[in-house]
Amino acid sequence: MPNVISRxxxxxxxxxxxxPRPAEGESLDIPADQPALIPADLWLAGYDxxxxxxxxxxxxxxxxxxxxxxxxxxxxxxxxxxxxKFSDGxxxxxxxxxxxxxxxxxxxxxxxxxxxxxxxxxxxxxxxAYVLRADKDITKAEKCLNFFSxxxxxxxDTDIPLFRRRAS
Amino acid sequence: MYVYDEHDxxxxxxxxxxxxxxxxxxxxxxxxxxxxxxxxxxxxLYVQRLAPMLRICVxxxxxxxxxxxxxxxxxxxxxxxxxxxTTRQNVQLNWPALEDVxxxxxxxxxxxxxxxxxxxxxxxxxxxxxxxxxxxxxxADPRPYCEVIRQWSTFHPExxxxxxxxxxxxxxxxxxxxAAIQVHDIGLQMVRNDAGELGFRVHVGGGLGRTPMVGPVxxxxxxxxxxxxxxxxxxxxxxxxxxxxNKFKARIKILVKALTPAGFAEKVExxxxxxxxxxxxxxxxxINRIKTYFTEPDYMALENATDTLASQRFEHxxxxxxxxxxxDTHKKPGYAIVTLTMKKTGTPPGDVSDRQLEQIADLADEFxxxxxxxxxxxxxxxxxxxxxxxFELWQAITPMDFGTANLNTLTDVICCPGGDYCAxxxxxxxxxxxxxxxxFDDLDYLYDxxxxxxxxxxxxxxxxxxxxxxxxxxxxxxxxEEFYQISLGGSSQHDASIGKILGPSFARDDMPSVVSKIxxxxxxxxxxxxxxxxxxxxxxxxxxxxxxxx
Numbered sequence: 001m002p003n004v005i006s007r008x009x010x011x012x013x014x015x016x017x018x019x020p021r022p023a024e025g026e027s028l029d030i031p032a033d034q035p036a037l038i039p040a041d042l043w044l045a046g047y048d049x050x051x052x053x054x055x056x057x058x059x060x061x062x063x064x065x066x067x068x069x070x071x072x073x074x075x076x077x078x079x080x081x082x083x084x085k086f087s088d089g090x091x092x093x094x095x096x097x098x099x100x101x102x103x104x105x106x107x108x109x110x111x112x113x114x115x116x117x118x119x120x121x122x123x124x125x126x127x128x129a130y131v132l133r134a135d136k137d138i139t140k141a142e143k144c145l146n147f148f149s150x151x152x153x154x155x156x157d158t159d160i161p162l163f164r165r166r167a168s
Numbered sequence: 169m170y171v172y173d174e175h176d177x178x179x180x181x182x183x184x185x186x187x188x189x190x191x192x193x194x195x196x197x198x199x200x201x202x203x204x205x206x207x208x209x210x211x212x213l214y215v216q217r218l219a220p221m222l223r224i225c226v227x228x229x230x231x232x233x234x235x236x237x238x239x240x241x242x243x244x245x246x247x248x249x250x251x252x253x254t255t256r257q258n259v260q261l262n263w264p265a266l267e268d269v270x271x272x273x274x275x276x277x278x279x280x281x282x283x284x285x286x287x288x289x290x291x292x293x294x295x296x297x298x299x300x301x302x303x304x305x306x307x308a309d310p311r312p313y314c315e316v317i318r319q320w321s322t323f324h325p326e327x328x329x330x331x332x333x334x335x336x337x338x339x340x341x342x343x344x345x346x347a348a349i350q351v352h353d354i355g356l357q358m359v360r361n362d363a364g365e366l367g368f369r370v371h372v373g374g375g376l377g378r379t380p381m382v383g384p385v386x387x388x389x390x391x392x393x394x395x396x397x398x399x400x401x402x403x404x405x406x407x408x409x410x411x412x413x414n415k416f417k418a419r420i421k422i423l424v425k426a427l428t429p430a431g432f433a434e435k436v437e438x439x440x441x442x443x444x445x446x447x448x449x450x451x452x453x454x455i456n457r458i459k460t461y462f463t464e465p466d467y468m469a470l471e472n473a474t475d476t477l478a479s480q481r482f483e484h485x486x487x488x489x490x491x492x493x494x495x496d497t498h499k500k501p502g503y504a505i506v507t508l509t510m511k512k513t514g515t516p517p518g519d520v521s522d523r524q525l526e527q528i529a530d531l532a533d534e535f536x537x538x539x540x541x542x543x544x545x546x547x548x549x550x551x552x553x554x555x556x557x558x559f560e561l562w563q564a565i566t567p568m569d570f571g572t573a574n575l576n577t578l579t580d581v582i583c584c585p586g587g588d589y590c591a592x593x594x595x596x597x598x599x600x601x602x603x604x605x606x607x608f609d610d611l612d613y614l615y616d617x618x619x620x621x622x623x624x625x626x627x628x629x630x631x632x633x634x635x636x637x638x639x640x641x642x643x644x645x646x647x648x649e650e651f652y653q654i655s656l657g658g659s660s661q662h663d664a665s666i667g668k669i670l671g672p673s674f675a676r677d678d679m680p681s682v683v684s685k686i687x688x689x690x691x692x693x694x695x696x697x698x699x700x701x702x703x704x705x706x707x708x709x710x711x712x713x714x715x716x717x718x
Contacts, residue, residue, distance in 0.1 A: 087206055087289070089329025093407050096326055101442060117190060117199075117207055124325035137198065147186040148179060152319045155326065159447045162175055162319065163454035 004109070005130040007123055009142025016078060018059055018111060030056075037080045037109075040069055051075055059111065062090040066097045073104040081127070083112040092125040099126035099156045116144040126156030169230045169539055170315050170461045172280045179323070180277045183284060187211050188270035195267065206329070210290055212283030213269055214591070221589070222261045222269060223286040224276060228296045228314040228338075229257035229542040233529035236540065238279045240525035246272055251525065253510060253518040255582055255631055256335070257295050257542045258286055262589055284322060289330045291321035291403070296338045297346040298507075298543040301462060302551045304499050307358040308366055310340040312458040313395065316450065320396050327403050331410035332418035334403070335375075338368075348544065348660035350374045350383045351636055353420045354402060359389060367391045372402060372432065373424030376630035380666040381421045384429035386436065393450045394440075400448060401440035405432070465537040465552055470502025473555035480559045487562050489611060490573040495558065498551075504558055506536075506550045507543070508570035509580060513605040515569070516598040517583040518546030527568050535561050544633075545582055547575070577614040578622050578687070579605045582633055586626030586643065587650070593626030595643025595650035600624055600679050607680035608687075617687060620700045623658070636660035638701050639686060640667045641679070652679055656686070656712060657704045668709055671717055682716055689715045 001013045019038045022028055028046075030036045040058035043050050050056045057078030060066060073079065079098060081091045091110065098104040109129040110122045116136055123145055132138050154161040172180065187207075194204040208214075212223035224239070239259060243251050246268050252260040264272060276282055285292055294317045301309040317336060321327070327334075337347040340358040349355030355371035368390045374383025390398050402420075409427075411417045424432045481488040496505040508528065510518050520528070528548055532540045535557060536550035543549060548570075553561060565571040574580050581604065584590065586597030601624055608614055623637030634640035640655040651673035658667030674682050689712050694703045704712075 086203065087329050088412060089289075089327070090408055090412075092326040092329070093404050115203060117203075118329075121325040121328050143189070147189075148182050148323065150175065150179065151325065152179070152322055153324055154447045161448055163316075163457070164447060164451065166173070166175070166457065167451065167453045 002131045003138055005119070005132060005138065005141045005145075007128045007145070009145050011138060011141070016057065016080075016109075018080065018082075021061075035078075037078060037111075040064060040066075040079075043076075044068060044072070047072075057107075060091075060094055062088045062094070064094070066094045066102065069098075070102050073098060073102045074106065076104075076106060078107045078109055078129075079104060080109040080111045083110060083114055083118070086113040086115045086118055088113075092121055095122065095125035095127050096156055116140055119145045120147060124151060124155040124157045169232065169311070170227070170458070176280070177277075180280070180282055183282065183323075184270065184273045184277050187273055191266070191270050206288050209288035210285055210328070211269070211273070212286035213266070214287060215266075219263045220266050220269070222264045222272065222283060223254065224259045224261070224281060224283050225286045225293050226258050226281075226542050227318050228294055228300075228311055229298055229544075230311070231540050231542065232279075233532045233538045233540075235279045235281055236525050236529035236532070238275060238281070240522040240529070242272055242275055243522045243525070249522045251520055251522075252516070252585060253520065253542050253546045253548070255518075255544050255546060255584065255633055256293060257298075257544055258293060259542070260585075262585070287333070289332050289334075290328050291324065291330075291334045291336065294318055294321070294336045294338065295347055295352075295544060297341055297344075298541040298549045299346060299496065299505055299551070300340060300541075301464075302498050302500075302503075302505055303341060304497065305342045305344075306340040307342065307360060308340055309459075309462055310338040310356075310358055311462045312455060313356070313358075313392070314338055315458050315461070316395065316455070317399070320399070320448075324403075327407055330403070330407055331412045332415070332420075334406070334420065336399075343662070345661050345664070346543070348633070348636060348664070350662075350664035351376055351380070351633070351660055352383065354399065355383050356395075361389050365391060368395065370398065370402075372436075373421040373429070374664075375419050375421045376633060376635045377419065378416050378628050379419075379421060380630070380635040381425070382664045382666060383421070384424065386424075386429055386433035392455065393452070394444060396448050396450055397444045397446060398436070398440055400443060401436050404439055405435050409435075464500075465539075467500050467503065467552070468554075470500075470554065470556075472501050473558075476556055477558065484559075486566070486571075486573070487559060489615070490562055490571055491558065493573045493577070493615070494571070494575045500552075502555050504553050504555050506553045506558070506561065507575050508548045508550065508565060509572045509575055510547050510570070511574060511580050511605075512569040512572055513579070513609065514602060516585070516588075517581050517601055524568065524570075528570075531561070531564065531570075534564075545580065547580075573611060574614060576619045576621075578608050578617055578620045578639075578683075579614060580622075581605065582621070582623040582637070584625050584631035586624075586632075590626060590631075592629055593643060594628075594645035595626050595652065596676070597624045597626040597632060597641075597643055600641060600643075600652060600676060603676070603680045604683050607684060617690070618699050621658075621660075622683075633660065634658070635666045636664065637667060638699075638704070639683065644673055646673070650676060652676060654682065654686070654716075656709055657701065659701060670709065671713055685716050686712055 035055040059080035371383035587593040625632035655667030
């Protein structure tokens with residue numbers, strides 16, 4: 001079961017499992033006894049079958065377009081975004097779009113090559129759950145989430161940029 | 169200039185603590201080298217040929233005397249007693265020890281300096297015209313907007329891991345472009361529309377490096393309050409769609425080219441429609457608040473010192489030359505803009521000793537309200553000097569080697585650190601600069617040749633901006649030997665253009681004579697009023713080729 005870090009740095013466990021994209025011609029292999037995250041486009045393709053299920057969430061890869069879920073995001077209990085490499089920053093834009101443009105309110109989870117020093121950016125871009133890469137020291141997550149007490153910009157965590165706070 | 173408030177100070181201190189923690193984890197082996205790499209780069213720290221190199225940010229080139237003195241102290245305490253002014257208005261230290269860097273950053277933070285985002289695949293230091301706020305022909309002072317961009321881009325959570333580095337430059341002068349905005353990822357030209365409202369013409373996708381390009385206009389007028397939302401839209405499109413599979417095709421210029429400028433503009437416009445009225449939209453109060461930091465200093469009501477200067481010119485030929493070349497017209501009567509040249513032959517362009525940093529600080533306090541500006545030509549500007557004190561200033565700087573009256577001439581070379589220091593370089597650049605400076609040591613001849621930009625880069629990364637030099641020199645490696653390729657006709661001005669390669673490259677020893685031949689062609693072909701660039705544009709590259717490869 002993965003350890004999941006929350007926004008405040010606390011650690012919990014759950015059993016959401018990420019189902020990889022099946023090879024061409026293969027079908028999704030969803031476990032019967034465990035909640036599962038499936039590729040977002042396949043959830044949409046099987047909408048009649050999956051919609052409304054609280055044990056099925058979706059995941060996006062960094063090159064995927066979150067626009068495909070416009071209008072459906074809040075039907076999902078969990079949306080995960082994969083960071084295939086920690087230096088691939090596309091997931092930050094996906095996170096902000098899901099939250100700020102499509103109004104997603106449930107759990108948004110960072111998965112993949114998730115390292116300590118990227119948590120602060122994920123937090124500001126709307127991620128509220130992080131599955132740290134297994135070899136990293138999870139006890140340092142809280143510190144790394146909280147190096148900064150404020151930021152200059154508006155992002156998902158605040159819609160008031162510093163220049164507006166200063167003016168008031 | 170801008171002064172930190174409690175918010176800036178808090179974030180600067182938190183950043184130092186964060187980097188200290190990151191460095192400790194790296195030294196303890198908890199961060200793999202490839203994981204620490206972007207973290208240290210975003211703090212300006214390279215690991216170079218001989219030692220780490222720390223690039224310290226000088227936001228849009230502005231510095232106060234106390235900051236210069238602190239830099240001097242840091243070079244003494246942690247380095248070898250000198251620093252280097254870069255072609256992006258920053259300052260580099262060439263020999264700091266990795267474990268000392270957190271302490272250096274703490275010392276910098278005390279004087280409101282930092283090394284944030286001076287490297288790495290993020291939004292870099294925004295640059296602008298070194299004559300901002302003191303010249304006649306600017307639409308508005310661009311520095312408040314640079315500061316607005318600085319704050320927005322600092323630790324931006326969405327854009328910390330872009331496909332590649334990202335550079336923004338702002339220009340406000342109608343007739344000149346000292347900021348070279350058309351060869352930046354985003355170039356912002358301040359303009360007024362027909363209604364007289366302030367805004368920006370937006371160029372996107374210019375750049376040097378492997379694929380040099382002049383940035384096309386993707387929006388002819390962007391109202392000033394929309395600046396940040398529009399930048400955010402450009403960056404978001406780039407972050408999502410810029411190539412990440414090939415480092416050499418990852419700059420935004422490649423995306424703009426692939427989509428076509430019109431196609432790219434359309435994508436940005438669509439994204440912008442969603443966010444243009446978001447809280448990131450600037451307010452007049454926010455802009456006015458920043459503008460209060462860039463008000464005029466306490467100028468005295470003076471007359472132009474025309475007669476005094478005329479007689480001093482008559483008495484002292486050296487002063488006359490210096491006044492003609494290194495001093496520019498100020499918007500206020502009785503004041504002048506002085507450029508201190510850091511181009512003494514025999515010293516690497518842009519290099520200064522700790523003592524010189526302190527001398528510059530003293531000069532700033534004595535002559536120019538305690539402020540200086542670093543230029544992308546690697547010189548230093550005192551922007552507010554009284555005309556009736558110019559002679560005194562000239563006498564003071566001559567023994568300091570800041571008075572070489574070669575500004576904008578052939579020997580005012582832009583030059584990267586090259587193979588002497590930089591791990592990326594294919595060839596040395598400093599010895600080429602020096603050899604050419606020695607070849608052209610007659611000031612009268614240089615003045616006769618007029619303004620010529622000679623830019624030298626030690627590799628494709630083009631830190632010496634060779635593509636936009638009227639004469640550009642690029643170091644190349646041929647089977648382990650250093651050769652130099654020449655291009656002609658580049659310009660970073662409003663008429664920006666990328667230089668054309670002359671032909672096969674040359675050995676280093678041949679470079680002074682090759683440049684001499686190029687100059688000879690210009691001298692023989694020019695009409696009375698033509699600059700080198702004018703002549704080149706009229707006659708084309710062929711006459712130069714014929715002479716050089718004869």
